[in-house]
Amino acid sequence: xxxxxxxxxxxxxxxxxxxxxxxxxxxxxxxxxxxxxxxxxxxxxxxxxxxxxx
Numbered sequence: 001x002x003x004x005x006x007x008x009x010x011x012x013x014x015x016x017x018x019x020x021x022x023x024x025x026x027x028x029x030x031x032x033x034x035x036x037x038x039x040x041x042x043x044x045x046x047x048x049x050x051x052x053x054x
Contacts, residue, residue, distance in 0.1 A: 007033070020054050 011029070015021045032049050039046035 018054055025054065 007030075011021075011026055028051060032051060036046040036049075
């Protein structure tokens with residue numbers, strides 16, 4: 001649970017510096033983190049992150 005709180009805090013800090021951040025962007029980041037975590041847990045290489053800059 002602490003990991004999720006740290007991620008949430010990082011997103012809030014980022015939003016304060018970049019108010020153009022949208023819920024859609026945050027959702028995409030969470031999806032990418034989930035894919036990364038699942039790949040690591042299954043001993044696979046994670047897919048490349050394809051996030052666009054704000």
